[in-house]
Amino acid sequence: MISDDLRINDLKKVDPVFGQLSFDDHEQVIFCHDKDTGLKAIIGIHNTVLGPALGGTRMWPYQNEWEALNDVLRLSRGMTLKSAITGLNLGGGKAVIIGDSSTQKTPELMRKFGEFVHSLNGKYITAEDVGMTTEDMDIVREVTPYVTGISENKGGAGNPSPITAFGVFMGMKAAAKFKFGTDVLEDRKIFVQGVGSVGGALIEYLLDEGAKVTITDINKECLEKIAKRYHVDIFDGDFFDEQMDIYAPCALGATINDDTVYRLKTQIIAGAANNQLADENVHGRILKERGILYAPDFLINAGGIINVYAELENYGKQEIMRKTENIFNTTLEIFERSKREDITTNQAAVQIANERIETRKLENSKR
Incomplete structure (x- = not known):
């Protein structure tokens, strides 16, 4: 029910829920x-x-x-795509x-x-x-x-963050393989934005491989704690103009937007944050035109949902790790499709996810 102080004319200024692009x-x-x-x-x-x-x-x-x-x-739309492209019945x-x-x-x-x-x-x-x-x-x-x-x-699968980080690591290695010809991250300059539970776990994987990691976060206390624990450099300020090999956004979404998409000096974007592209069509296309390889977030951060899905399907840690490791192969498939069809990597990933959903929908209609 609309409150009395909201006049009828004001309704015309309110974006309708069903009309939002995000409603989808x-x-x-x-x-x-x-x-x-x-x-x-x-x-x-x-x-x-x-x-x-x-x-x-x-x-x-x-x-x-x-x-x-x-x-x-x-x-929630991202979760649909994530489960579909990862092959989960969710x-x-x-x-x-x-x-x-x-x-x-x-x-x-x-x-x-x-x-x-x-x-x-x-x-x-x-x-x-x-x-x-x-x-x-x-x-x-x-x-x-x-x-x-x-x-x-x-009786649960526990904290999904380390598994999410492992999936991001696999996706990042796949991106390196496609872009550089090798999945080895040794000596690669990687900026990790957001050092919470997932970002912190990702840093461990990167350091074990010999990457040169720089971190940034709005939480200064957490930032200093992580820097001290892993002996990594802190970047204090706007890092989007800094030269790097890989940008790993692991905080909130929409960090690739009208302001940053032209400033980024990186060759790969691969991180844990959801909805990294403020506008997936516009900014995905610009990244492609600039030669920046984007690993779709809803695929490479799927380790977490794989981990909790184990509670529903009753499989153990070994199967969790196997499914998460397979993110490497799926990411490469998406890159190849993007190149073959001359579309953005995000478009390729969305197409694969939607194809699985449509196939299931067709199967359900025949029952």
Whole structure:
């Protein structure tokens, strides 16, 4: 219901939900609110053709509700593509909770969110994302079985971040193989933007291979802690004009935008962040024209969903690592298709994902 202070003429100035580019044929969008706990959340279910929509819950202090809605829509679509291209029998969904996870997250809020998840009867399965931990998922599990990424001592696959980092590492090596003729990253100058749980784990893989790693993050305390632990250089300031071999965005999305896409001095982009391209069609094309090889984020960061999918399919660590390691081969296939069809790498990846969904849709219609 529209409040009295929102005049009819003002409605014309409000972007319709269904008209947003990010909406992109979502099946369902659920707004969750609870006054007692302060919960304000949005669950986006993009596509369930391949299976239930699985995707993490992000808690972030969004500037406004439209920003939160746009984020959950972009993220849930990305989960559809991620599961499809990785060969998992899952659909795409995502959830965002509006708030500061360091000050506003409580067990009561997490349980209430779990009740909303439970009300969807398994159409959406949640997991952890930015601002969330396995312990938070353990709390959600108290009120619903539709959650993955719970602690190992409670029968789950545990923290997915190291597996996500391994998948990014595999995708990065595939990009190096395609661009440089070798997948060895020794002496390659790599900038890692965002040194949280995934970025930190990625640094370990890179250093073990002998890469020259420089790190940057808005969280100065975390930045200094990681620099001290791994003895890597910190870059303080705007790094987009710096010369590098590989740029690894591992923080929030849209870092490749109208401002940065022409400034980047790198040969490869391969990182863990979701939705790295602010506009995937425009900025994907510009990267291609500039000769910068982009490893599609929704493919190479799929290690996390492979890890939590193990809880649903009951396979162990060995199979998790095998499936994640295969990201190397899939990434090379996408690069080859991009070159063969003269399209962007993102377009090639989206095509492969959509082809699998359409095939399944056709199979379902014949049953």
